[in-house]
Amino acid sequence: MLSSWRLRLLSQLETVGTVRAVAETLHLSASTVSQQLAVLETETRCRLLERSGRRVRLTPAGLLLARRGREILDQMAAAEDELRALNDEPIGTVRLGAFQSAVFPLAVPAAARLATTHPHLHVELVESEPHESGAALRAGEVDVIVTTTDYPGLSWGTDLEIIPLGTDPVVLVLPPGHRLARRTAVSLATCAEEMWACDRPRSYMAELTTRLCREAGFEPRVACRFGNCLMQLRHVESGASIALLPALAVTPDHAVLTRELSPPVHRNITVVVRRGGTKRAAVNAVVAALRDHPEIPELSTPDRRGAGPE
Numbered sequence: 003m004l005s006s007w008r009l010r011l012l013s014q015l016e017t018v019g020t021v022r023a024v025a026e027t028l029h030l031s032a033s034t035v036s037q038q039l040a041v042l043e044t045e046t047r048c049r050l051l052e053r054s055g056r057r058v059r060l061t062p063a064g065l066l067l068a069r070r071g072r073e074i075l076d077q078m079a080a081a082e083d084e085l086r087a088l089n090d091e092p093i094g095t096v097r098l099g100a101f102q103s104a105v106f107p108l109a110v111p112a113a114a115r116l117a118t119t120h121p122h123l124h125v126e127l128v129e130s131e132p133h134e135s136g137a138a139l140r141a142g143e144v145d146v147i148v149t150t151t152d153y154p155g156l157s158w159g160t161d162l163e164i165i166p167l168g169t170d171p172v173v174l175v176l177p178p179g180h181r182l183a184r185r186t187a188v189s190l191a192t193c194a195e196e197m198w199a200c201d202r203p204r205s206y207m208a209e210l211t212t213r214l215c216r217e218a219g220f221e222p223r224v225a226c227r228f229g230n231c232l233m234q235l236r237h238v239e240s241g242a243s244i245a246l247l248p249a250l251a252v253t254p255d256h257a258v259l260t261r262e263l264s265p266p267v268h269r270n271i272t273v274v275v276r277r278g279g280t281k282r283a284a285v286n287a288v289v290a291a292l293r294d295h296p297e298i299p300e301l302s303t304p305d306r307r308g309a310g311p312e
Contacts, residue, residue, distance in 0.1 A: 006075060006078060007038070008039065008045070010075060011035055011038050011039060011042070012067060012071055013072045013141065014027060014028065015064075015068065017137055017140060017141040018137075020058075039051060046067065049064075050063055082094070092120045092286070093122045093123060093283075094122075095124045095284075096123065096124070096284045097144040098127055098145070098148070099129070099130030099135045099144035099146070099147040099149075100130065101132055101135070101149060101150070101206070102129055104148045104250060104271070107250045107295075109292075110127070112292045112294075113125040113127060113291075116287060116288065123284055131205060135147040135149045136157070139274060145275070145285055146274070147273070147274045150272065151164060151274075152269050153209075154209070161277055162274050162275070162276060163274065163275050164273075165293070166272055169271065170250050170269050171266060172263060173262060174246060174261045174263060175234075175244060175246070175260055176261060177240070180244070182261065183259050183261075185261060188263060189263075189264045190214055190263065191220075193220075194218070194219065194220035196243070197224075197243045198215075199234040199243040199244070200222070201228070202228075202229040203227065207248070210269075211246045214246065214267065225242055226243065235251075235252065235256045235258060239257050239258055
């Protein structure tokens with residue numbers, strides 16, 4: 003009899019690559035993970051792991067079981083939810099991953115509505131940026147993600163279902179009294195001498211800022227790199243920088259100005275779920291709540307007219 007817990011460990015190993023990373027993800031010791039994987043080899047009577055230097059890697063049998071195991075875990079979760087929801091009432095815990103600027107405008111209101119409409123459904127919110135949320139979804143660390151499919155280099159395979167949610171404009175954020183404040187739309191070419199507040203390297207907004215500035219003919223002079231939109235906004239408030247941020251990230255309680263870009267740029271916001279999980283009543287309820295976003299009138303239906311660079 004295969005253990006679902008040990009199947010999860012093996013699937014995590016295929017996703018994150020090392021025993022230590024599996025242990026850190028699941029808050030276990032590396033020795034515990036190794037022992038449990040050894041037990042799984044005994045249970046299956048197959049060699050699942052082989053050493054490569056100081057690390058281990060999956061054998062062909064290990065890869066097969068890891069991928070089949072992920073399907074089995076999804077089917078078990080779906081069966082449990084279906085049994086609990088014979089009366090069509092969503093029950094259980096759904097882990098919802100969302101990028102930082104979508105947490106409070108989208109994820110928190112959706113969770114609040116669900117707490118009222120479905121009291122037996124618990125939504126656990128997880129901050130998960132676009133470059134990491136797809137892997138987290140496939141690994142089963144989250145059940146639903148709010149992300150952008152515009153991030154270059156990401157693979158969205160047939161195992162995932164992508165549900166368009168809307169578009170969010172990327173805006174230029176300025177301190178009060180800035181020389182560009184009188185303009186309604188700003189060309190980035192006019193910002194070549196400015197100092198910039200940016201996200202961490204390799205993040206979606208850091209890559210986008212660098213790319214757009216280079217397309218405008220200059221390399222951005224970075225004043226700071228913060229992985230937190232609030233810190234970037236505070237830096238702009240101080241007058242020490244300007245920034246490119248998603249409109250969702252700029253709330254009225256910050257003393258900053260926002261201006262459209264010329265030409266305009268936006269990102270497509272989507273909800274993504276594993277195809278094996280879309281039949282679950284709880285997951286469906288979370289997706290429905292995310293698609294009902296009256297708090298954000300500026301979040302519009304996706305439209306290719308005026309779209310930002312692909």
